Amino acid sequence: MNTTKQRAWQHALEGFTPQLFKSFRGYTxxxxxxxxxxxxxxxxxxxxxxxxxxxxxxxxPEVGLTTAIIGGFIVSxxxxxxxxIGGPTGAFIVIVYGIIQQHGVEGLAIATLIAGLxxxxxGVLRLGSVIRFIPYPIIVGFTSGIAVTIFSTQIKDLxxxxxxxxxxxxxxxxxxxxxxxxxxxxxxxxxxIATVALVFLFPKISKKIPGSLxxxxxxxxxxxxxxxxxxxxxxxxxxxxxxxxxKLPEIHPLKLDFATIQELLPSGFTIAMLxxxxxxxxxxxxxxxIGEKHNSNVELVAQGVANxxxxxxxxxxxxxxxxxxxxxxKNGGRTPIAxxxxxxxxxxxxxxxxPLTAYIPMACLAGILVVVSxxxxxxxxxxxxxxxxxxxxxxxxxxxVLTVMLDLxxxxxxxxxxxxxxxxxxxxxxxxxxxHDRVVPLDNEVAQTSSEEPLEVPQGVEIxxxxxxxxxxxxxxxxEVTKFVARKPKVRILRxxxxxxxxxxxxxxxAIMAEKCRAAGIVLVLSGVREEVRETLEKSGxxxxxxxxxxxxxxxxxxxxxxxxxQAAPIAE
Numbered sequence: 001m002n003t004t005k006q007r008a009w010q011h012a013l014e015g016f017t018p019q020l021f022k023s024f025r026g027y028t029x030x031x032x033x034x035x036x037x038x039x040x041x042x043x044x045x046x047x048x049x050x051x052x053x054x055x056x057x058x059x060x061p062e063v064g065l066t067t068a069i070i071g072g073f074i075v076s077x078x079x080x081x082x083x084x085i086g087g088p089t090g091a092f093i094v095i096v097y098g099i100i101q102q103h104g105v106e107g108l109a110i111a112t113l114i115a116g117l118x119x120x121x122x123g124v125l126r127l128g129s130v131i132r133f134i135p136y137p138i139i140v141g142f143t144s145g146i147a148v149t150i151f152s153t154q155i156k157d158l159x160x161x162x163x164x165x166x167x168x169x170x171x172x173x174x175x176x177x178x179x180x181x182x183x184x185x186x187x188x189x190x191x192x193i194a195t196v197a198l199v200f201l202f203p204k205i206s207k208k209i210p211g212s213l214x215x216x217x218x219x220x221x222x223x224x225x226x227x228x229x230x231x232x233x234x235x236x237x238x239x240x241x242x243x244x245x246x247k248l249p250e251i252h253p254l255k256l257d258f259a260t261i262q263e264l265l266p267s268g269f270t271i272a273m274l275x276x277x278x279x280x281x282x283x284x285x286x287x288x289x290i291g292e293k294h295n296s297n298v299e300l301v302a303q304g305v306a307n308x309x310x311x312x313x314x315x316x317x318x319x320x321x322x323x324x325x326x327x328x329x330k331n332g333g334r335t336p337i338a339x340x341x342x343x344x345x346x347x348x349x350x351x352x353x354x355p356l357t358a359y360i361p362m363a364c365l366a367g368i369l370v371v372v373s374x375x376x377x378x379x380x381x382x383x384x385x386x387x388x389x390x391x392x393x394x395x396x397x398x399x400x401v402l403t404v405m406l407d408l409x410x411x412x413x414x415x416x417x418x419x420x421x422x423x424x425x426x427x428x429x430x431x432x433x434x435x436h437d438r439v440v441p442l443d444n445e446v447a448q449t450s451s452e453e454p455l456e457v458p459q460g461v462e463i464x465x466x467x468x469x470x471x472x473x474x475x476x477x478x479x480e481v482t483k484f485v486a487r488k489p490k491v492r493i494l495r496x497x498x499x500x501x502x503x504x505x506x507x508x509x510x511a512i513m514a515e516k517c518r519a520a521g522i523v524l525v526l527s528g529v530r531e532e533v534r535e536t537l538e539k540s541g542x543x544x545x546x547x548x549x550x551x552x553x554x555x556x557x558x559x560x561x562x563x564x565x566x567q568a569a570p571i572a573e
Contacts, residue, residue, distance in 0.1 A: 043349070049087075
């Protein structure tokens with residue numbers, strides 16, 4: 001018994017072994033060199049993005065860096081993907097900013113902690129594959145909505161507008177922009193537009209060096225020279241708005257109470273779901289690029305641990321970053337060592353070069369985030385879905401509009417609700433109740449019940465077939481169909497060979513049907529019942545109500561059983 005338990009534990013632990021430890025098998029010096037080089041490059045790429053995401057989320061630049069360092073290290077150390085790079089991402093900007101505005105930094109920390117615990121639970125329960133069932137129109141809808149929202153938050157810094165505190169809602173924000181357009185600053189706008197151009201165009205010169213890094217270096221030098229040697233003013237930098245600390249982060253205890261947890265649970269759930277979706281999408285894209293398969297449950301546990309840890313050092317939510325992951329792959333990274341190196345590189349930059357970030361112009365960061373929002377927009381996928389089924393269009397547009405106008409949490413909830421309703425409608429339409437009308441006596445004639453199966457059906461026997469899941473919608477339709485039967489049969493055969501499952505409503509309706517048949521003197525016979533469906537009928541007591549002898553493996557046995565029933569109680573002429 002002990003040996004059996006040990007084997008069970010070993011099997012369970014094997015399923016949750018981080019990819020890092022598997023990567024050491026056959027690891028070579030050549031592989032290590034490539035991983036280190038990839039990690040260094042990804043670290044440099046992550047620098048401007050971590051700073052930009054931190055500031056756009058409403059926190060300081062070092063918070064973005066701290067999140068990338070600690071969160072990125074944990075994701076690579078414990079994750080289920082060979083090449084996934086973790087850290088702050090653009091997808092979280094909107095929700096993080098909203099939580100901070102409503103609940104403060106402390107509220108964000110608690111929401112992130114809740115999200116981490118949810119992710120760990122989802123991974124431990126091996127529900128990683130379930131995340132992939134979230135409909136694509138919802139993913140595109142909220143991703144495009146987030147992109148539009150990120151873009152709208154950068155207009156002030158991109159064009160150097162002088163405004164009061166911006167309202168949180170989309171329409172209010174743009175109203176302030178239009179009212180403040182007279183404060184437009186040409187020098188700031190040129191820096192922002194030049195940044196966008198550099199980020200877009202530099203990959204045509206070199207794909208190895210990220211355009212965002214080149215833009216930051218060039219624009220920082222330009223602004224420094226303009227401020228030092230010309231009369232140009234008004235070019236705001238990070239140092240004008242933030243005080244950058246290059247010290248190691250301190251531990252921040254969290255004040256937890258039931259009321260606060262209850263209030264922040266919806267936000268934590270949204271962070272968890274968004275993080276899970278983005279991480280697993282990123283890992284799936286990476287799988288296609290390197291020809292491997294990640295462990296989604298291990299990846300979710302790693303993301304969860306990262307999000308449990310970072311709140312205690314003042315960090316923001318962590319997830320897998322598609323752009324940084326693909327940069328890792330393109331530069332030769334093939335094991336989690338590259339992700340660990342990327343975190344170490346960021347740590348060294350923060351400790352020794354952190355103060356230099358004070359000279360980075362805000363317009364430059366705004367330009368980088370404009371490009372990020374464009375890349376996130378999924379506009380090609382958005383247009384493609386608009387040419388698809390009407391139901392998908394409704395889900396896409398509703399999710400998009402709610403994300404932009406109201407709240408990401410509401411958008412995902414309503415989007416999922418609409419998708420479920422559409423799924424049920426499609427399942428209802430795809431399912432059917434077929435009545436085999438050609439019922440003739442047992443002589444030499446044949447009743448053709450389907451194109452592949454000729455059956456001889458005696459008089460007094462009625463055959464119906466359910467095609468598709470026997471859930472609440474089709475159960476009600478079956479009742480409607482049987483109402484219009486003119487003659488009362490002696491035996492009613494219900495073919496269930498194409499029924500993959502029966503839900504509670506279907507089982508309840510089946511029980512009512514059996515009772516009505518019994519009261520009317522009709523014998524109900526089921527044929528072709530699958531094992532999982534039969535198990536449901538047995539557990540609910542319906543099998544006993546119908547009679548085990550009246551549940552047959554296939555239609556031929558059902559017809560043989562029908563002959564026996566008819567001989568025992570022949571039909572009156």
